[in-house]
Amino acid sequence: MADCSLPHDSLFLGFDTSTQSLKATILDSNLSIVETELINFDSNLPHYKTKDGVYRDTTVNGRIVSPTLMWVEAFDMMLLKLSRKIDFGKVAAVSGSAQQHGSVYWKNGSSVILSSLDPKKQLVEQLREAFSIKESPIWMDSSTTEQCMKIEEAVGGALELSRLTGSRAHERYTGPQIRRIFETQPEVYKNTERISLVSSFMASLLVGGYSCIDETDGAGMNLLDIKQKSWSKKALDATAPDLEEKLGKPAPAYAVAGLIAPYFVERFHFSSNCLVIQWSGDNPNSLAGLTLNSPGDLAISLGTSDTVFGITDKPQPSLEGHAFPSPVDTKGHMVMLCYKNGSLTREDIRNQYAEKSWDVFNKYLQQTPPLNDGKLGFYYKEHESLPPLPAGFHRYILQNFMGDSLDGVVDQEVNEFDAASEVRAIIEGQILSMRAHVERFGMPFPPRRLIVTGGASSNECILESIASIFGCDVYTVERPDSASSGAALRAAHGWVCNAKGSFIPFECIYKDRLEKTSFTSKLSAKAGDPTVVTKYALMMKKRMEIEKRLVEKLGRW
Structure with missing residues (x-):
């Protein structure tokens, strides 16, 4: 396996822009967590008057949004907090995680604002007028039922859309959200220069220009051909006109989005050589943070909603689950199931x-x-x-x-x-x-490796039931915030891929030293009796x- 050593005394920074908060995790060159930080949107930014990080529109059934500027101001605040704890000059690479499906709409001319940020001013001051819509639709929004039905009909049905894009049309997905904006606010759509996901939006701030949407997070839009890893013309045509030019080209999750912008070098003293690795969605980053990297690796997250995700090389078209290009490999796919009743x-x-x-x-x-x-x-x-x-x-x-x-x-x-x-x-x-x-x-069944996370992962009786039904050993992790730590791990992986000039297997980053890192898992329940399975x-x-x-x-x- 290739030499995947990381530069001595370097740091790798990962963020997670979730629904309710902005988190940061910093890893050292041994992949141990050296620092974490948290900004809670409701309590730390009360002037936005959000509840649980969102606005619930009482005039439009199912409409739930977040103020885009809140994420910008939280980023200002986070960087200031971190600057008191770590030397940004040691950060070799940064990447991030963000809630999936949320979208940001840049106003015509905003690329000029992004590329000429003044380091003497906060980001929030300079970006107040950069958006054609000031409130971003997010994953909780369910106002697009009509648009979902129209998109499925236009491409030949729900199963055909799933075969093409990895999922049937879902109300929270970005494609239906874009179609709704085009149908109900055509002037806003016309005045939009670029549409970002929350992940590529945050990466755009760091590079001082529009960042690509990464292929994995892009698959949560009902727009990406998951086999070709490019935008599907059929899905684009079913959504809105001239959409491809507003999206830019998708990019691999491990790719370099760019060097960190001069704004952050001058204001926070980052190295001018610091790499920004493509940001991705929270679930893909959690997959990375749990070190799932091969077909048969599976995770069950037991929380308010239960989520099951893992890696396969042959996803089946489904009306129930979701398939994404793998965030940790050039082959294979991440698949995910979501249960509301957890x-x-x-x-x-x-x-x-x-x-x-x-x-x-x-x-x-x-x-x-x-x-x-x-x-x-x-x-x-x-x-x-x-x-x-x-x-x-x-x-x-x-x-x-x-x-x-x-x-x-x-x-x-x-x-x-x-x-x-x-x-x-x-x-x-x-x-x-x-x-x-x-x-x-x-x-693949039984799973090659099964990791259980979330609040109920501390319940040994539930873990034993999982081991009995799945017929395999069950592992747990003591580390919180797998999304932000996964983003930091992906930053290290992207740095190595860039240094080698080609993709390097993700497990190379932590192979042979997993027990010494922050990514250790422990055996918590032995496989059940094969007869009972x-x-x-x-x-x-x-x-x-x-x-x-x-x-x-x-x-x-």
């Missing part, structure tokens, strides 16, 4: 059936047998996107189920289980759904049959 739904069952206690919840998990005596549950506290079902709880008992065949097995719907069975049913139901949709999406496969098949019936009966667009 920790809050688990907490709801805990509160109803386990005395509002995780100790009682876990006791019930330990008391009940794997496969829950054939009891299956579908628990949706909020309307779910995977599968597309309204809020509601659905419980079934599989009669004659012994785990060795589905012959003669019938399901009977019931109103309620006993308390212990309710607890096991929600955990097994959520994990079985993850396994089923991972397999349907073309992920096989029985879970049959229960999963039956669950998917019931899920299909529910979608046909209750599902929505």
